[in-house]
Amino acid sequence: MKKRVTKAIFPVAGLGTRFLPATKSIPKEILCLVDKPLIQYAIDEARDAGIEEFIFVTSRGKGALEDYFDGAPQLEQSLKAKGKDDLLDILMKSTMDSGEIAYVRQREALGLGHAVWCARRLIADEPFAVILTDDVIASEKPVLKQMVDAHENTGGNIVAAMEVAPNKASSYGLLDIKEDMGSLVSVKGMVEKPKPEDAPSNLAVIGRYILTPQILNNLDTQERGAGGEIQLTDAIAKEIENSDNVYGFRFEGQRYDCGSKAGFLQATVAYGLARGDLSAEFMDFLVEAVESRRAAQ
């Protein structure tokens, strides 16, 4: 019988330099879309997909993240006393139960593959998910849940994939497609940030993965890849050679790259417009702002 996916790794040890100076003192994952930190979107998605153990790979300066998940007894008391049940509910949803969250340190930012490898002892011998909080995906069915359901049929390794504009493809890990079955593609190769002339397709890997523990063994060699970093893509590519069980999954949903300023702004607008309590006022503002900007050009 296939093992259920109950553990997820959240690599949050990167330096977040694209958001300096904010990230000098605030972890990127605490930045908010409207009023919810990026990390909370990722946790909610993981929980909806059946994840029970949440493993954070952190680094120096990420203490605010650990505090974020703690109980806040004073605040709870105060909201309770004032009968502010809606706010209390929101607060309690951000509090993690004792023992369901674990932190491991990545001492040096040596790359995403290295960050995932740092969690190897907590994964042991079962499939696991990896979620990059930078990628926020608005969808009816949470994307990790879409992938867990697909994994029940395929087993093996599944990476979330989406078509990107050919001129942007070189910023991603790209899939070399063996067989295109629609939402699922079987994969015969994978390459991280190739030169445009070496791109095998424009089907790009984005930040959701379901992986087998063999990937962690593949990372043991600590080989450096693109950009001098230890790349998760390379460890997955090795698994294609070893066991031929890697699939790309075209998810349903709108993905925002919140690791970039433009993507973060787009997500802020989209999530702001989607909020019933804000949309009317926000839309009026946006229309006016765009019109006056156009007029000034």
Ligand code: UTP
């Ligand atoms: P990025 O490539 O976006 O790097 O990492 P970054 O440091 O977060 O941001 P910039 O580019 O400096 O602005 C993708 C994901 O991998 C994690 C990051 O935290 C992010 O979630 N990561 C990356 C690590 O945990 N460790 C690393 O060594 C590298």
